[in-house]
Amino acid sequence: MTERSRYRPATEVAHAGRDPRRYLGAVNTPVFRASTILLPTMADLERASRGEYPGLSYGLHGLPTVTDFQRALAGLEGGHAALAVPSGLTATTLPLLALLKPGDHLLVTDAVYGPTRRFCDNHLRRLGIDVGYYDPLAGAAIVDAFRPNTKLVFAESPGSLTFEVQDIRAIADAAHERGVRVVLDNTWATPLGFRAFDHGVDVSVHAATKYIGGHSDVLLGAIVANADTFPALHRLWTDMGVAPSSDDCFLGLRGLRTLGVRMQRHEASAREIATWLVARPEVREVLYPALPGDRGHALWKRDFRGASGLFGVVLQPVDGAAIGRMLDGMRIFGMGWSWGGFESLLIPTWPERARTVTRWSPGGPSLRVHVGLEDPQDLIEDLDAGFARLRG
Numbered sequence: 001m002t003e004r005s006r007y008r009p010a011t012e013v014a015h016a017g018r019d020p021r022r023y024l025g026a027v028n029t030p031v032f033r034a035s036t037i038l039l040p041t042m043a044d045l046e047r048a049s050r051g052e053y054p055g056l057s058y059g060l061h062g063l064p065t066v067t068d069f070q071r072a073l074a075g076l077e078g079g080h081a082a083l084a085v086p087s088g089l090t091a092t093t094l095p096l097l098a099l100l101k102p103g104d105h106l107l108v109t110d111a112v113y114g115p116t117r118r119f120c121d122n123h124l125r126r127l128g129i130d131v132g133y134y135d136p137l138a139g140a141a142i143v144d145a146f147r148p149n150t151k152l153v154f155a156e157s158p159g160s161l162t163f164e165v166q167d168i169r170a171i172a173d174a175a176h177e178r179g180v181r182v183v184l185d186n187t188w189a190t191p192l193g194f195r196a197f198d199h200g201v202d203v204s205v206h207a208a209t210k211y212i213g214g215h216s217d218v219l220l221g222a223i224v225a226n227a228d229t230f231p232a233l234h235r236l237w238t239d240m241g242v243a244p245s246s247d248d249c250f251l252g253l254r255g256l257r258t259l260g261v262r263m264q265r266h267e268a269s270a271r272e273i274a275t276w277l278v279a280r281p282e283v284r285e286v287l288y289p290a291l292p293g294d295r296g297h298a299l300w301k302r303d304f305r306g307a308s309g310l311f312g313v314v315l316q317p318v319d320g321a322a323i324g325r326m327l328d329g330m331r332i333f334g335m336g337w338s339w340g341g342f343e344s345l346l347i348p349t350w351p352e353r354a355r356t357v358t359r360w361s362p363g364g365p366s367l368r369v370h371v372g373l374e375d376p377q378d379l380i381e382d383l384d385a386g387f388a389r390l391r392g
């Protein structure tokens with residue numbers, strides 16, 4: 001539970017969830033390693049067995065490093081309370097399991113993170129949940145996809161790989177008019193770039209593995225909920241036993257402290273590199289909502305308080321071997337899944353393979369760029385040499 005934030009975002013991330021007086025004055029919440037928690041009396045143990053003990057009764061149910069991470073995240077984007085989970089994928093999937101039942105209809109953005117889509121198709125369908133997809137550009141027109149049994153919309157903005165900005169306010173208004181809830185994967189913007197609850201979502205989820213952790217050394221997720229949805233999420237979180245380790249939450253908290261300054265640098269460097277890419281003859285289109293000229297720029301400007309360092313690039317038509325020559329020879333940009341760390345990444349993507357209700361045919365092969373914290377001029381020189389290899 002959180003009060004509305006009193007400070008500006010950079011101050012918030014530096015101080016949220018900290019209480020040094022509880023830990024001998026230590027600035028950071030220490031790593032608490034514990035499974036068994038000893039209770040003082042039999043009466044206390046009995047109360048704990050009924051779930052009525054006010055303190056901690058078992059390590060799985062909220063060690064201080066975990067709960068401080070949760071408290072830190074709850075308030076940043078205006079939510080009621082948060083749950084920490086062992087990965088971003090647990091954060092996207094747990095709310096779907098908690099809030100849906102057999103016979104319910106779920107609408108998922110067609111630009112959803114691939115593993116979230118696999119969970120819906122492989123498991124929610126098996127459980128008798130009616131899974132459908134919607135056009136990420138639908139906005140208020142999402143009503144056309146609603147059915148009498150629609151219970152939940154799962155949005156992700158900007159979309160994975162293709163970076164469409166969604167009109168979350170319009171979607172949330174249309175949904176709430178019909179008693180439908182909205183879950184948003186807010187990983188790209190982080191709590192600093194998009195204050196999800198100001199735009200009407202019920203649940204905002206994050207792969208803290210990305211920018212919140214920020215150093216490519218932790219897998220962690222966070223689910224932030226409003227007061228209405230939190231009890232059902234907390235019930236399933238407890239019953240499934242999916243608390244992350246204190247070590248991982250310690251890294252999540254440590255990453256959070258520098259999130260503000262890192263995001264400023266990611267965005268500034270990404271703008272510089274995206275602008276350089278737009279002018280390149282090898283490039284057909286840059287998919288970065290923070291860039292004037294991007295099809296989502298007006299919405300991004302209306303709703304977001306910042307951008308991140310992740311964007312898409314559509315190349316002019318070129319064969320796979322040429323792209324291989326470019327990518328295999330990069331010196332600074334690495335090739336690998338995930339993003340949000342201090343280091344830059346460059347991978348090929350195939351967004352057209354996943355779509356089911358919209359077509360993705362941008363007219364050339366796709367890349368995804370993660371701009372890290374290196375000097376942007378070095379990154380531009382690495383890309384420039386890469387384009388020389390691409391041309392042969």
Ligand SMILES: *Cc1c(COP(=O)(O)O)cnc(C)c1O
Pocket residue numbers: 086087088089090092113156160185187188206207208209210219220221338
């Ligand atoms: C990476 C990612 C996830 C999953 O995070 P993991 O910690 O790798 O499970 C979820 N959503 C989005 C948008 C992501 O990019």
